[in-house]
Amino acid sequence: MCLVDAKRSLEIVVYDRAFAESQQRANKRARQDEASAKSSSSSSSSLLEEATASAGAIVPYVGAVHDVAPINSVVVPPSLQPPPPAAGSREAPPCLRRHFLQALGLRADLPVHFIHDKRVSKTDLDGHQSRFRIPLDGVERHLRPILSPQELEAANLLEGPRRRPRGQQPEPRDGNNRRTTAKKKGKAHGGLPVMLVDLQAGAKELRLSRWDSSQGTIVKGEGYLQFTRQCTFKEGDDVAIWAFVQRRFRLFGVDVWDDSLLHILVVKKQAPEARCCVCHAHAQPES
Secondary structure (H helix, E strand, C coil): CCCCCCCCCCCCCCCHHHHHHHHHHHHHHHHHHHHHHHHHHHHHHHHHHHHHEEEEEEEECCCCCCCCCCCCCCCCHHHHCCCCCCCCCCCCCCCCCCCHHCCCCCCCCCEEEEEEEECCCCCCCCCCCCCCEECCCHHHHHHHHCHHHHHHCCCCCCCCCCCCCCCCCCCCCCCCCCEEEEEEEEEECEEEEEEEEEEEEEEEEEEEEECCCCCCCEEEEECCCHHHHHCCCCCEEEEEEEEEECCCCEECCCCECCCCEEEEEEEECCCHHCCCCHHHCCCCCCC
16 A cells, blocks of 8 residues: 555554553443432432322421420410400590600500490499499400409409309398398408599599499499589589500510509580690689
8 A cells, every 4th residue: 555645654553452442441330320310319319209198298498396386286274374465445535645644654655445425323422332343344355455364353254144043032121222231241352453543533543343242344443522522523424434454564674664554534424625634733814
């Protein structure tokens, strides 16, 4: 063969049999390692797919398992259950919102709840009775829902009123409507400390309690009659009863405002706004 016109020069390669065999062995090991790696990866993927199919989701990390019930399934003991929300109320007296709450040392935006309307009775002003009775419907529908379990217990209001069993005869009375038998003495209750409030007379600390005998809820205590005289209540006056209480609020470990006693406000419906003692104290003299 003539190679005179060839453009490339020929190279002589010497065949080394030992080197070629070693290269074949190395390539074979590499292929085996690759096949083994693929098999391991395939096995892991298969296990992961099986776990996913059975569990429904991939969980990258599983920590310690705690036996914790969902929040909405936690059962609160009956004695510690919060009362239901208070019913809606009518608009509070203007003086109360403008300045009277602050004069009592309370926050101005405190929720004020209407309790009930009432006509002042003779027994509310009787020196022998010395108590102000709150209508049963107002207590059950509006007053009890705003009190804590501890306050309800102190006022003997933790449970609803007990009804007289059907068929039970009323107590015998004489012609003057007086009991002819000895009055059954109920359980003594000190009562819940409250502030009875009047826009003219100010506030007086008394006690709120429900009698076991009559199931009537009353405000009583030393100084009651003297305070009601300052309120200028008269038999037959139509009044509206309100209630409000301040709860402690903490922000970053600091008390923004403190707890207060329950306040029960009694307002004469016929009385003009000017009878408020704060308005009267700040009234400008006529020129």
